[in-house]
Amino acid sequence: MPKTTNIPAAKRTVLQTPVAAAEPAEAREPRGARRKRETRARLLGAALKLMARKGMDGVAINEITEAADVGFGSFYNHFESKEAIYAALVESVFDEFTDWLDRLTTGLTDPAEVIAVSVRYTLMRAHREPLWGQFLVREGFSSRMLDRGLGKRLLRDLQRGMVAKRFPVADPFVAFLSVGGTMLTAVTAVLGFVAPEAPNAAILEELRFSGEHLPERTAATLLQTLGLKRAEAEKVAMRELPIVMSAVEAG
Known part of the structure; x- marks a missing residue:
């Protein structure tokens, strides 16, 4: 399978958010506002690292403030509760990616x-x-997966495919569990076996498994789960990727 990174630039669909040439906002904002923004970013970064490992329920506010090197009382200048910082974290980590x-x-x-x-x-x-992947796996297996973020979007896309008779599945809920579960398992495999410096990369060689082109292989297998024939599923999974670039992605 060809590598997706070699898509000719002329064939890409690129929607790029314009970046103004004006002076950066960080340089124009008052020092106090900049410090407040930076503190909030440190709190979110610390919460992500901790909650990716232990989940929201396993993390205390004082752990977040200590990891962020922020005073305990300062936490409440930015978030009213642990649930509030979790909601902000999910929005910044997943909802933006979903959009x-x-x-x-x-x-x-x-x-x-x-x-x-x-x-x-x-x-x-x-x-x-x-x-990001570690946080996705932890939260993807939680009870919140059905009503927000990527889980909600997956459910919507599956339902659209079933209404259009593209996915001839008999049980929509089991189809959702199959696709979602396989996705999360594939992310776990990326983190454990495929990603750079993955801790268990050597096991793939011992088992004579290949992690190459895992995104395309996973997509093709999931499309077969949803009722497509193997040849068609592989063809769809190898179509050129559309590309959307935001100012952040472009940088």
Whole structure:
């Protein structure tokens, strides 16, 4: 399978957010506002590291403030509770990525391609940002998976494919569990076996498994789970990826 990173630039669909040439906002804002923003960012970063490992319920506020090197009382200048910082964290980590995927797939008319593109980009991001992937796995297996973020989006995309008769599945809930569970397991494999410096990379060689092109292989397998024939599933999973660039992604 060809590597997705070698897509010719001329064939890419690029939607880039314009970046103003004006003086950066950080240079214009008052010092107090800048410090407040930086403190909030440190709290979110510390919460991500801790909650990716132990979940929201396993982390105390004082652990977050200590990890962020912020006074305990300062926490409440930014968040009213642990649940509030968790909600902000989910928004910054997952909801923004979900919105990005929606922009990415807006022009796609094939529900199977929407699933394939979403699967591939999710695994690619987990490969690039292991902490993000670790948080996704922990929260993906929680009871919150059905009503927000990537889980809610996956459910919506599966339902659209079933309404369009693209996915001839008999049990929508089991289909959702199958696709979602396989996705999270694939992310776990990326973190443990495939990503750079993964702790168990040597096991793949011992078992003679290959982690190459895992996003495409996973997408093809999931499309077969949803009822596509193998040849068609592999063809859809290998279509050129549309690309959306924000100012952050471009930088």
